[in-house]
Amino acid sequence: MNTEILISKLTAFSLTRQEAAIYITLCKNDCLTGYEVAKQTGISRSNAYSSLKSLVDKGAAFIIEGDSKKYTIVPIDEFCNNKIRNLYEDRDFLINNLPKKRSFEEGYVTINGDENIKNKIHTMMEQTKLRLYISMNSDLLDCFRDDLIKAVKRNIKISILSEKDFDIEGVITYITNDKKNQIGVITDSKRVITGDYGFGKESSALYSEHKNFVTLFKDYMANEIKLVKKDY
Incomplete structure (x- = not known):
């Protein structure tokens, strides 16, 4: 599968392009350190660590504690389902709390x-x-x-x-x-x-x-x- 297509699809789930690229790299490995992610992706180490933290915050990656901190993905189906579930909850809240839209009968x-x-x-x-x-x-x-x-x-x-x-x-x-x-x-x-x-x-x-x-x-x-x- 074309990597650009995968990155584009992942950005629909609130990941940046850099985070999406790192997620794909993690998919190809059981777990990686921040240094290994930077080395495999060509992203600077500081940016790699920053993006990994963001992936964890967004629910797309887990931290594996040990002698050296490593990262692994949250399975894509679990990650996407969580995002969709949250969106439905946010949608229902907005529907119930925002002012109702006017109809388009006159325009x-x-x-x-x-x-x-x-x-x-x-x-x-x-x-x-x-x-x-x-x-x-x-x-x-x-x-x-x-x-x-x-x-x-x-x-x-x-x-x-x-x-x-x-x-x-x-x-x-x-x-x-x-x-x-x-x-x-x-x-x-x-x-x-x-x-x-x-x-x-x-x-x-x-x-x-x-x-x-x-x-x-x-x-x-x-x-x-x-x-x-x-x-x-």
Whole structure:
């Protein structure tokens, strides 16, 4: 596995790049002294000791006491699960204590970047209670396969407009032209997101709960479905 990818993934769990590099080095050894870590990584001894202390503080490493102090990793599954558990606890605290957000019924929100757009669609699908309309390329649709399977199990009615059939039982697919980078999702006739996807940070989508806008976009998708049915 590419070391840069591993470092990038570890930084998502609050490690710095240097700490992540040291964690990977410790993974390859049962235990190491600070001197040995510095020697194997090429990091200065002072920085190595500082990063090792930080790894211990962050719950990613243990100290083994002896004639010379050594360090070993907290197993990656244990480390990640602890971080995720703490995040859930912090999330629940914030949900219960921060002022409630206002709705988007009167406005339009611009969401930029593929990752942010995808996360918003995940959230919309998870919160759907009755009906889900989706218009997007089949490759992108596959990113939401797990969400769609869960939605089917919740008896959500799902209609998809895409260039090929989507192989999940309980989902209705209407075959249209390739949507390429254009996306559209409506949930419960209350929320809509539409825009482009696939341009990295340059992607941009509009999200709204404005009744007239939702109705307009729903009518647009309904008309496209009628045209597909007419062709058949």
